[in-house]
């Protein structure tokens with residue numbers, strides 16, 4: 001009797017337990033399922049966001065992780081890293097000008113990087129504009145950041161130089177329009193200056209170049225199509241690969257030290273940066289870190305001197321449209337009439353000497369060593 005009762009109890013318990021196990025297991029499987037898919041999307045390389053049609057053109061898969069500078073596995077002569085966030089109309093203006101670039105038979109790639117907002121949303125109109133755009137000069141990839149990375153992440157981690165000295169990489173924001181001759185100038189500038197040890201990179205900028213100490217514009221002597229300035233120009237910037245690598249390593253290390261500040265004493269940009277710090281918006285000014293780094297290393301940026309050399313305004317290699325967004329409010333400018341539209345080999349004539357300009361505008365003329 002006793003024995004059979006225990007057996008009955010045990011059997012019914014087992015039955016209940018069985019049912020419970022099945023239910024729990026089912027729920028558990030679903031949970032695993034959900035977390036698994038979640039994990040998968042989180043870890044999915046950026047390439048998964050690349051438009052399907054474009055993926056077929058990619059010979060190599062590129063895996064890019066936020067916070068880690070992205071290395072491209074393919075090789076081209078000219079790569080444009082175009083950074084955008086949520087302004088589709090602005091992006092389209094920048095993109096359309098890229099179809100007019102004179103490449104002289106050289107190869108090119110276009111990497112469009114779209115940041116997410118602080119809630120990790122991607123702007124659908126910007127994504128659509130990027131995906132739909134047809135580029136005739138090379139292959140185009142659309143990268144969507146896996147999480148919000150801001151201006152720092154967009155600038156600093158979207159290209160890791162792999163030591164290929166022949167690749168020119170242009171870091172470009174979506175409020176800049178390029179001249180058809182931007183690449184031709186960059187290539188010529190690099191041919192002339194890349195062997196110098198005191199160069200941080202090249203810029204297409206020729207508008208709004210101001211002294212970092214004191215007032216007034218910065219320009220070189222009218223006899224020379226180039227000049228060197230102590231401050232980088234961010235309106236279309238090509239970093240020297242070795243400098244960019246060192247800067248990336250240094251930045252990621254320094255960034256961990258909360259008490260470190262990238263102040264350069266006495267310059268206007270430090271004042272701006274400190275003002276941003278008071279408002280808590282210093283994460284809009286990555287350039288302060290680069291200015292600090294290149295100042296310590298005594299480096300100069302190569303600029304074009306075309307407006308001064310030719311005494312005219314409409315010879316810009318890039319124009320800044322001041323579109324509403326993170327930096328400006330209101331209507332953007334249509335200043336595309338200021339872009340250089342005819343090429344002259346005097347634009348890149350071999351220099352016998354070069355002007356080196358300091359933060360305060362002081363010019364030293366240096367003979368160019370042959």
Ligand SMILES: *[C@@H]1O[C@H](CO)[C@@H](O)[C@H](O)[C@H]1NC(C)=O
Pocket residue numbers: 257258259260261
């Ligand atoms: C962090 O930065 C501060 C200010 O520059 C410096 O004094 C300190 O030594 C740094 N700490 C480390 C661990 O590097």
Ligand SMILES: *[C@@H]1O[C@H](CO)[C@@H](O)[C@H](O)[C@H]1NC(C)=O
Pocket residue numbers: 334335336337
């Ligand atoms: C900007 O101005 C040029 C003429 O300088 C014109 O051809 C172009 O359509 C204008 N673009 C926009 C977006 O208004």
